[in-house]
Amino acid sequence: MSGEGVNDPGGARAGGAVVLDTVAKTFPGTRSAPEQRVLEDFSLTVAHGELVAVVGASGTGKTTLLHLVAGLESPDRGSVRAGPPAGDGADSGAGPGARLGVVFQQPRLLDWLPVRTNVELALKAAGSPPAHALPALDAVGLADYADQYPSMLSGGQRQRAAVARAFAVDPDIVLLDEPFSALDELTGRRLRLLLQDLWSRASRAGLLVTHSPTEAVFLADRVIVLAGRPARIAAEHRVDLPRPRSPEDPALFDLHRRVVADLL
Numbered sequence: 129m130s131g132e133g134v135n136d137p138g139g140a141r142a143g144g145a146v147v148l149d150t151v152a153k154t155f156p157g158t159r160s161a162p163e164q165r166v167l168e169d170f171s172l173t174v175a176h177g178e179l180v181a182v183v184g185a186s187g188t189g190k191t192t193l194l195h196l197v198a199g200l201e202s203p204d205r206g207s208v209r210a211g212p213p214a215g216d217g218a219d220s221g222a223g224p225g226a227r228l229g230v231v232f233q234q235p236r237l238l239d240w241l242p243v244r245t246n247v248e249l250a251l252k253a254a255g256s257p258p259a260h261a262l263p264a265l266d267a268v269g270l271a272d273y274a275d276q277y278p279s280m281l282s283g284g285q286r287q288r289a290a291v292a293r294a295f296a297v298d299p300d301i302v303l304l305d306e307p308f309s310a311l312d313e314l315t316g317r318r319l320r321l322l323l324q325d326l327w328s329r330a331s332r333a334g335l336l337v338t339h340s341p342t343e344a345v346f347l348a349d350r351v352i353v354l355a356g357r358p359a360r361i362a363a364e365h366r367v368d369l370p371r372p373r374s375p376e377d378p379a380l381f382d383l384h385r386r387v388v389a390d391l392l
């Protein structure tokens with residue numbers, strides 16, 4: 129499915145795991161940079177159990193969107209709600225009701241602590257048992273590396289550890305900001321397959337910011353294309369393919385072509 133003007137205030141009011149309702153966000157100008165009117169009257173709903181990929185040209189506001197949901201930025205107007213299925217959400221960003229797992233482009237591990245301790249810290253912060261660290265590392269193939277320091281791991285292994293840290297807390301909402309873009313193509317492909325496997329184990333909501341249309345169509349249930357300033361949803365594609373998906377599925381190539389056409 130593809131269409132214009134699919135910002136959806138009606139859907140936002142109807143509820144969801146992540147609901148941005150008529151959000152405005154402007155970064156004030158400085159002496160060296162003009163004001164950035166990134167979002168205006170922007171609405172988006174991510175349903176429970178849905179993974180939405182956000183693609184778009186550099187600077188359109190994809191990361192800003194993620195930061196608003198994470199509560200790292202506040203909207204100037206409108207509301208951002210992120211909550212667990214029971215609906216115990218917060219008004220701005222992910223509140224105490226929502227368990228959040230975040231994977232950034234860089235693993236952001238604490239280099240002076242073993243991998244296991246890195247995961248344990250995230251668990252403690254979420255009020256979850258630290259004993260969940262080892263199973264989480266096992267799920268990403270790093271059980272044998274639990275007592276190693278991040279500097280002893282490869283880039284792909286470090287990003288696996290970051291994925292383990294995000295999923296260890298059994299998150300209601302997963303936020304992924306270009307999670308595999310710093311990796312070589314084959315390692316990225318392996319991690320996308322791993323993420324698909326982790327995603328299939330429990331029902332969560334997710335937002336994936338990516339520059340890769342391949343990654344977007346492979347992982348997501350819906351791909352939205354952001355464009356313009358302030359950003360609007362210029363197109364939207366539903367990926368109605370059952371999981372597990374194969375990266376070689378010809379249906380993905382067809383969707384990929386359509387997303388690329390929207391980006392050009």
Ligand SMILES: Nc1ncnc2c1ncn2[C@@H]1O[C@H](COP(=O)(O)OP(=O)(O)OP(=O)(O)O)[C@@H](O)[C@H]1O
Pocket residue numbers: 155156164166184185186187188189190191192193
């Ligand atoms: N903290 C900030 N202060 C000032 N301006 C900001 C801030 N964060 C983002 N911006 C500006 O807001 C706009 C959107 O930035 P954002 O990082 O959300 O875009 P993006 O789509 O994620 O870009 P990219 O694909 O390059 O990562 C950019 O013009 C950026 O310079």
